[in-house]
Amino acid sequence: MEREPIGVVGVGWVGLVTAACFAELGHEVWARDIVPEKVDALGRGDVPIHEPGLPELVRKNAERLHFTIDMGDVLDRAELLFVCVDTPPTYSGDADLSRVDAVLGELGDSDKHALVMKSTVPVGTGRSIRRRRDGIGYVANPEFLKEGSAVEDFMHPDRVVVGAEDGSAGYADRVEALYSPLGAEVVRTDVASAEMIKLASNAFLATKISFINEIANVSEELGADVREVARGMGLDDRIGPKFLQAGVGFGGSCFPKDVQALKQLAGNSGYHFQLLTAVVEVNELQKRRTIGKLQKHLGSLAGKEIALLGVAFKPNTDDVREATSLVLAGRLAGEGANVRAYDPVAGSKATDMLAGARIVESALEAVDGADAVVLVTEWQEFRELDWTGQVKSRMRMPLVVDGRNFLDREALVGAGFTYEGIGR
């Protein structure tokens, strides 16, 4: 295998996974971030994010992984620069590309470097960069990593997308070669299509979730069980079983942002993307539906003690971006409820984000004296709680809203709980 020095610009979650995995594949990696504390910590082998397997990989490959705040260190050593800076939404819903532009500025008029864009950018970004910087090497190489399994996803991708125009074909070949040990199918295409593949994939997955959530809501009215419905649907090859779990809505750093970005991009081009407008709206309503389920049993929520189990937007991550817990805490506070929230890892991160909620140190502390428990995130730990013993005896009212259909309904109902799931 060709060894190639690799530059990584922006050592957030995507950048660090990319850097560590390329180092694991045997390459020397120069990774640059603008936050000195982060660079220092990584240099010592301290990984600031919760991602299974990542700290081990960083420490194991310490010799080949060089963290720096100096872009010059990267430019001197690597020609391929994997851009992994964040592209957060602006107030208008467009992506903020100022960090990408800053990288471009730092390149000066170098003609021996190529930008390999991993950051999620609007369709047309590559074209606009090449127009502004005539002759620059540019390869679109979107990431499809899931939080909580990012290392695994990097090493065993469903596909690798490499988009480039003719002038950058040589760089694209080199990028493709870097992934060849992974044995994945490579989709070699033009830049705009590569950019669209990323946005369309995330928008489609989000659509799948909003679709099954609506089926769940209708199933509640009509007496069907959405889990059975999803099982039956998922066996159709054309549909597939994944991303058909009804719940309290999708969150995270990608789906809400990317759906919004694609909708906005379409709008800017003069096309109203009706379906995505509904996907977003269904998701927002889904996040709030729990309130109605609580009111059905408790009447007014004013003064009621509500325990939220799970704060992270999904299990095995400490990420709380766009998490349903944040919306729920805000709505519950608005109804006058007292909220205590517990998460196995994300609690401390969320301290200032959960409107009015008290973050507690254990699930049992959260349920102590509660009128209801809402399971927001399906952490394994919550399934293993002693529901029929310790939990029940601590609660004031044995009411459970299982926002992920995660708990054993029969056991809970058998023990005298009032159980509300999603779509059953």
Ligand code: UDX
């Ligand atoms: C996602 C994409 O999967 C990944 O390819 C992309 O690069 C980034 O965005 P991630 O945000 O880490 O990854 O989370 P994912 O596991 O996809 O879950 C997203 C959200 O959807 C979570 O809030 C999850 O709870 C929710 N979800 C997922 C459902 O509600 N139902 C499902 O069936 C699946």
